[in-house]
Amino acid sequence: MPDEAYQAARAVFEERELVDLTIAISLMNAYNRMAISFRATPAAAAG
Template sequence: MKVLAGTNAYVSQSGLAPELLAAVNLRVSLINGCAYCIDMHSRELRELGVSSEKIALVPVWHEAGQLFDEREKAALAWAETVTRVSTTGVPDSDYEAVSAHFEDKELVDLTIAISLMNAYNRLAISFRNVPAGAAG
């Protein structure tokens, strides 16, 4: 867990916007069905001042018009690609699309963040973590 915590600290200080990272973490958690992480990152987005409408539309960001900017859309699409790598691979077109919005270091950091969230989802689901309000 120390390694994951260290990686999380690195990602937090990477220079990527906290709102972007939280939205990506929420999207990954939605794909993986991690209720604990969905709750945590929804709360985080609210605390960061993101509107309820935008948070609610993260699962369908591609249908949300201009609510998400191009960089956010690229990050969310990349989150989906990396999270679903076992079924979709990483098409060149997806890599080219995200590369148009992120410099090399940013893309590495974003990919680390996505991979880390996938690891946290698997841990939370495996060890039966539940949302804060559902513990009983």
């Protein structure tokens, strides 16, 4: 992440919020990668 982007996020979020946001983004990325690997069809598309 560029320093400018981090500083912009730091101006808006506190340290704990940045940690929570990072964890949430990481989990979404992991779940999406697993869904792609297992060729899971999203429920909204299956209906």
